[in-house]
Amino acid sequence: MDLSIIIVSWETREKLRHNLKALFLSEGDFKFEVFVVDNNSSDKSAEMVASEFPEVKLIRNEKNEGFAKANNCAIQKAQGRFILLLNPDMKLYSNSLEKALLWAEKNPQAVVSGFRLLSENGKLVAQVRKFPKLFDQLMIILKIPHFFPFVLNSYLQKDFNYNKAQVVDSIRGSFFLINVKSWQDLSGKEKPYLDERYFVWFEEVDFCRQVKSLGGEVWYSPASEALDYVGQSFSLLKRRQAQGYFRDSMLKYFKKWGKPNQVFVLRFAWNLLRVFIR
DSSP, rough: OEEEEEEESSSOOOHHHHHHHHHTTTOOOEEEEEEEHHEEOOSHHHHHHHHHHHTEEEOOSSSSOHHHHHHHHHHHOOOOSSSEEEOOOEEEEETHHHHHHHHHOOTTTTEEEEEEEEOOOOOBOOOOOOOOOHHHHHHHHTTTTGTGGGGGTTTTOOOOOOSEEESSSSSOEEEEEEEEHHHHHOOOOOOOOOOOOSSSSSSHHHHHHHHTTTTTTTEEEEEEEEEEOOOTTGGGGGHHHHHHHHHHHHHHHHHHHHHHHHHHHHHHHHHHHHHHHO
C-alpha cells in the first residue's frame, strides 16, 4: 500500500461527500486506502459514507473522541508507506495526491510534508507557522492582534515565500503527509501516533515538534495543491466551547514543551480574560 488517507469527520456530511468524490477521481499509478473516522456525527455522515462509498474503511466512534484520538484509531490500522491526514472540508484536485507522493518520495528527509492550500476564491491559505512562544500566545489570549495585527507577524511568518520548498517549524494539519519509514527511522516507533492529550488544536504542531526534537525535518512544498474550505467543523462549535478546547490544548502544549512559569502566566491570562468578559 502506497498511501493511507485518514479523514476524521464530525457534522460535515456534504463537504465530506464532495471530498470523497474528488478523492476517488485521483489520477496516478499508486495504491491507496481511505479511512473515515466518524466522531458520532448526528447528520448521518457515517450512513452516507457506508451507502455511497463502500470502498471506504469506516470507523464509527460512539462519542466525539477529538481529532488526535480519532486519527490514531485509523493510524493503528493503516498499511500505507505514507499516511495523509486530510480534513473533511478539503477538496483534492485530480493530481493532488500523485504530485504530493512524488515530491515526498524524492525527499525522504521530510518526515512531514505540507503543500499549497487554496481557499474557495483561489487565494493562498497561509499555513506555515513558527512553534508557539509565550509572547505570541499571550497576544492571542488578550486579543491584541485585533488592534495591532503586526504583533503576530513573526509567529505567522508573514514574509514566508510559498513558492519555494523549504524546512519549516509546522504546517496546517488539514493536508498533512507523513513518511512512515522516515518516522520509524527517526523515532524507533512503528506508528506515527498523535498525542491524545489534545482533544482539538495543537496536535499537529505537537507532532511537528516531536519530529524536530528527534532531529527530523518538516517541509512545506508548492509541488502539490488542494482546496481548503477552512474550519467547517470548528464553525459548528459554540464560541465558549471552542475557546475552552483551544485554552486546554494551549496549556497542555506549554506544559509539555515549555516551562512551569510559562504555564502559570498563560493560565493567569486566560483567567484574566474570563473575568474581563464577565
